[in-house]
Amino acid sequence: MKKILIVILTLTLIITMAGCEQSKQTANTAADNTINEVSADKNASANDQISKNYDFQAADLAAYIYANNKFKDQLSEINSNVLFEIYDVDKDEVKDACSYFSTGATAEEITVMTAADSNIQDNLAEINKAYNERLEDQIEAFSDYVPEELTKLSNPLIMEIGNSVVMVVCDDYDRAKQTILDYFK
Amino acid sequence: MNLEKNGNKTLKLLKNPKLWILFVFIVILIMTLAGRCTDLRSQETGNTGAAENTAVAENTAVAESTDNDISDSQSDNKVNRIPYDPNNPYGVFEGALFIGDSRTEGLRVYSGIDNAVFFCAKSMSIDKILNGKKVNVNGSNISISETLALKAYPRIYVCLGINELGWNSSDEFIRQYGILLDEIIKQQPDADIYVELLIPVTASKSEKEAGGVVNNTRIYEYNLRLVDLAEKKGLKYLNPDQPLLDENGCLKEEASTDGVHLLREYYIIWAEHLAQITY
Numbered sequence: 001m002k003k004i005l006i007v008i009l010t011l012t013l014i015i016t017m018a019g020c021e022q023s024k025q026t027a028n029t030a031a032d033n034t035i036n037e038v039s040a041d042k043n044a045s046a047n048d049q050i051s052k053n054y055d056f057q058a059a060d061l062a063a064y065i066y067a068n069n070k071f072k073d074q075l076s077e078i079n080s081n082v083l084f085e086i087y088d089v090d091k092d093e094v095k096d097a098c099s100y101f102s103t104g105a106t107a108e109e110i111t112v113m114t115a116a117d118s119n120i121q122d123n124l125a126e127i128n129k130a131y132n133e134r135l136e137d138q139i140e141a142f143s144d145y146v147p148e149e150l151t152k153l154s155n156p157l158i159m160e161i162g163n164s165v166v167m168v169v170c171d172d173y174d175r176a177k178q179t180i181l182d183y184f185k
Numbered sequence: 186m187n188l189e190k191n192g193n194k195t196l197k198l199l200k201n202p203k204l205w206i207l208f209v210f211i212v213i214l215i216m217t218l219a220g221r222c223t224d225l226r227s228q229e230t231g232n233t234g235a236a237e238n239t240a241v242a243e244n245t246a247v248a249e250s251t252d253n254d255i256s257d258s259q260s261d262n263k264v265n266r267i268p269y270d271p272n273n274p275y276g277v278f279e280g281a282l283f284i285g286d287s288r289t290e291g292l293r294v295y296s297g298i299d300n301a302v303f304f305c306a307k308s309m310s311i312d313k314i315l316n317g318k319k320v321n322v323n324g325s326n327i328s329i330s331e332t333l334a335l336k337a338y339p340r341i342y343v344c345l346g347i348n349e350l351g352w353n354s355s356d357e358f359i360r361q362y363g364i365l366l367d368e369i370i371k372q373q374p375d376a377d378i379y380v381e382l383l384i385p386v387t388a389s390k391s392e393k394e395a396g397g398v399v400n401n402t403r404i405y406e407y408n409l410r411l412v413d414l415a416e417k418k419g420l421k422y423l424n425p426d427q428p429l430l431d432e433n434g435c436l437k438e439e440a441s442t443d444g445v446h447l448l449r450e451y452y453i454i455w456a457e458h459l460a461q462i463t464y
Contacts, residue, residue: 073443074448076448076449082293103291103447104291141306
């Protein structure tokens with residue numbers, strides 16, 4: 001009788017603990033999937049490229065992207081001092097920069113940065129790193145704030161154009177990419 | 186004799202290893218099930234569950250800060266409080282600290298205030314602050330205690346509550362807000378501390394949320410409680426919403442895309458009015 005009881009209790013315990021582990025794993029997997037999609041971009045540093053180096057103003061490109069894409073929220077250009085507070089990149093690593101942020105209601109964003117001429121490759125790497133850190137911060141912020149925004153945060157457009165890197169967070173990835181390609185035609 | 190017999194029986198049972206194994210399994214099972222029940226209760230109560238489970242007694246991350254954390258600059262009791270000057274409206278914010286949520290983040294990003302420190306983040310709430318949430322302040326991820334220990338602030342503006350409108354009652358919000366204010370007073374005894382009342386949402390947002398929580402009735406209730414709290418603590422309170430409202434006392438529809446957050450030009454209006462009414 002005692003043996004039967006022991007077997008029954010052991011089985012119950014195993015089933016209960018397996019349930020806990022599964023739900024924990026499911027939660028971790030969901031979070032991991034979101035982070036991994038961004039990390040995939042981080043490893044690639046950019047998910048598209050225009051190799052030719054064009055001479056352009058970051059503000060001009062950012063304004064063009066904003067004017068030629070649909071965003072749910074109103075985006076506005078932010079002050080460069082604020083830009084360098086929010087992005088973890090030194091001013092001497094960046095020759096030119098412009099960023100459009102949302103009101104806070106969405107995660108939509110346009111950021112254009114051109115690497116400073118000294119140590120261009122290192123500066124480009126720092127810019128890419130700053131972009132990915134910004135994405136991670138935004139994912140963390142929006143995950144319990146407006147979780148629907150995680151969809152666009154998990155698929156940002158990060159494009160290298162010569163010595164510049166552009167990031168666009170929006171619903172229509174393909175349109176954003178085409179807009180940039182059109183700008184440089 | 187019976188007592189002796191029963192005693193021997195008990196001794197025999199206690200010496201039985203199988204019984205001990207059974208006992209251990211029962212204890213582990215109960216503990217595991219108890220843990221699952223707690224998780225489920227937290228999921229059901231959402232934000233309020235987070236509030237209730239928060240360690241907000243004197244042992245919180247905020248309350249654990251000691252006078253040793255205060256830098257030498259704070260031992261100087263003189264803080265330079267610049268009065269309002271219409272020719273330099275933002276001068277009043279010189280050296281100030283803003284504590285808040287996504288609306289304060291919008292203020293930081295768009296208002297043009299560049300002479301103050303901001304401790305703010307999206308979805309920021311009282312319980313997160315008291316639990317030691319770190320945010321980027323001047324390039325470092327630090328908690329509110331560490332932010333308060335950075336330097337002496339002449340003015341500190343606290344604007345929290347939008348993310349707590351969903352809590353079961355305003356009592357817990359006010360209780361935790363009080364703990365935060367006490368900590369600010371303790372670490373910044375010479376600062377002018379302002380409790381900023383919540384700016385209403387748009388009429389359309391309020392109507393949409395009539396059965397919910399992010400509506401102007403709830404905001405009005407919270408604001409009354411905030412006024413009461415500020416007065417009890419001997420602190421000042423500010424209501425910066427006047428130029429942002431329509432004729433019905435709601436946030437102007439044209440001021441927001443989602444009914445809650447402001448467009449850039451309205452963050453500037455908010456900042457300018459806040460500067461003007463700071464006393």
